Amino acid sequence: MSICTLPEDCFYEIFKHVSKDDTKTLYNCLLVNRFLCRLIIPILYKDPFSAVNDLKQNYCLIRIYLSCLDEIEKDYLQQNSIEILEDSIPLFDYAKYLEKFTDLTLPIECWLIYQLGNLNEDLVYLEYNDYINQLDRKKHLILQKILFHLFLRKMKNCKELIINSKLFDESFCNLYLFKKNSSNYINLSFLNLIITKKDLNDSKEGLLYDIISIITKNCFNIKDLKITFFSYLNSNILKNSINELIQNQENLNNIHLINPNFFSCDVNRIIDSKMNTLNSINITNSIHSINHETFEVISNCKNLERLEFNNCRGLTYRNSKILLKSSLKLKELILHNNGKINLFDLSLIRRLGNNLINLSIDQISYVSLRIISRHCFNLKILKIVLSTNRNMPFNSYQYFKIMKIEQLTIYYQHNLLLDDHILKILAENLPDTLYSFTIEKKFSNSLFTFLNNNYNCITPIGLNNFLINCRVNLINLNLDFYLKNILLEKILVHVKKKKSLKYLGIRSCSFWLGNDEYGNQLLNEIKENGVEIITIKNSDLLLRE
Structure with a gap:
């Protein structure tokens, strides 16, 4: 049967359902002939940055997109002393296939490193440490701006979009650009607004209002909305624009507000207006926005399944009583960095425990572990900050053994480096139901911070103590940090x-920036023993059953 016997749409549907993690298969298929190449390229370039794992791949992606720039964009780079290779005309208009506009900080850093670096014939970066401080942050921002403009101009079916106020440049961003491409955002489902007052002069602020207005008038199916404010901006125009944007969304499911105090943001009004559709609320860095009224409106969200407070004030036992009297049946509860929250977490766990499937807390203690083990009968995922403080005596760990959790995440802090005995005691008390164990970083760090750090979050002795004494047969082991060969x-x-x-999930290894034969040998031996290596990115840990 000829390869073209099937209609083109059938081939497209087949390739569209190939796992996004299996880009190697898609790449091999596109090399078969021009017909398959033309079908597969749009699929590969819907969300290409999620599939890359190292410096070279990020560098190559940015290089491809820079080849798609028009003359105005190229001139802008030249005016700012940024030289790009005059490659041949690209075979495809790659930028138009992009559906998820993500944070380009790391990919652009990789491109800049390669521009500066001493490269061998395989484009493997060599003397990395000599070039870290040479990266030009101004050029980095210029490249972000130009790629932002390219994607706004080219994307035909945008589903995820980040609008960062620092990326507006009046020399090529304008109202005409937004209006001309307004139909490109009809299918938008995720919007991330990042607004910093210092980045906004009068004209840039106008551009921000323009694009929010265009999205408001054309997009009615945003399901996930994330708004971040980095400085106080008392603007009634902006406040009304955001309120109108939210009101126009028919099925807003998830809302994440970061630094709402900087905006004098009416958190209560926003939540109350979408009480019938919201199933996830996340409030981060709120000093005085969380109050009695906030908990009243949250308690009225009948479809709420996920609630997260991170670095917030106002989480008191008195306020928790409002939630305790509600009919909420939360499946996920995340409480981190909220200071001493006066039994807020313990009372909620007691009340909601039987419905909870996912619980993540940092106020871990002997009492909290006992309450979790006695009230959370359906809990599958538990994430905690492991600590050596006096509230966690070693006999506390016995409560893990009687839980029925399947996935356990330990957020590491420096104390895991100081006491190798902690992981040994934990390993001896893991529940029989557990199949996945993760050590994850508590706070996000830049690539440069990690690669210049001579320490891992645990010592070789600590990891060895855990592995030797692990009483269950783990299927998944995820270590969300840069591994040394030891x-x-x-x-x-x-x-x-x-x-x-x-499955072994790792952030990367010591040979990530160069050739390390011994590291590659160790990884290959692990693979030969039937273990699939998963690269962890952005703390999106891959769990397999």
Whole structure:
């Protein structure tokens, strides 16, 4: 049967359903002939940045998109002393296929590193440390601006969009650009607004209002809305624009407000207006926006399944009583960095425990573990900040054993470096139901911070203590930090001995920026023992059953 016997639409549907993690298969298919190449390229370039894992791949992606610039955009780069290679005309208009506009900070850093660096024939970066401080932050911002303009101009079916006020440049961003491409945002489902007052002069502020207005008039199915304010901006125009944007969304499911105090943002009004559709509320960095009325409107969200407070004030036992009297049946509760919250978390866990599937808290203690073990009978995922403080004596760990959790995440802090005994005690008390264990960083750090840090979050002795004493047969082991080879050695010994591990999630290894034959050898041996290596990105840990 000829390869073109099937209609083109059928081939497209087949390739569209290939896993987004299996880009290698798609890439191999596009090399078969021009017909398949033309079908697969739009699929590969819907969300290409989520599929890349290293410096070289990020560099190549940015290079591809820079080849798609028009003459105005190229002139702008030249005016700002940024030279790009005069590659041949690209085979495809890659930018128009993009559906998810993501944060380009890391990819652009990779491109700049390669522009500065000493590269071998395989484009592997060599003397990395010599070039860290040479990166030009002004050029970095210019590249972000120009790619922002390129994607706004070219994207035909935008589903996820980040609008950052620092990326507006009056020399090529204008109302005509937004209006001309307004139909490109009809299918927008995720919008992230990042607004900083210092980035906004009068004209840029007008551009911000224009694009919010255009999205408001053309997009009615935004499901996820994230708004971040980095400085106080007392603007009734902006406040009304955002309120109108929210009101126009028919099925707003998730809302995430960061620094709402800077905006004098009426959190209560926003939540109340969408009480019938919201199933997730996340409030971060709120000093005085959380009050009695806030909990009243939250308690009226009948479809609410997920509630998160991070670095907020006002989470008191008195306010928690409002939620305790409600009919809420939360499945996820996340409470972090909220200071001493006066039994707010414990009372909620008691009241909501039987419905909770996912619980993440940092106020962990002997009492909280006991309450979780006695009230959270359906809990599958538990994420905690492991600590050596006096509220967590070693006999507290016995409560893990009687839980029925399947996934346990430990957010690491420096204390895991100071006491190798913690992970040993934990390993001895893991529940029989557990199949996935994760050590994840508590706070996000830049790529440069990690790669210049000589320490991992745990010592080789600490990891060895955990692996040797682990009483369950783990299927998933996720280590969300940059591994040194000495830690890979411990993992390889565990894999050969236990023979249960199927997936190893790692952020990267010591050879990430160069050629490390021993590191590659260790990884290959782990793979030869039936373990799939998963690269963790942006703390999106991949869990497999």
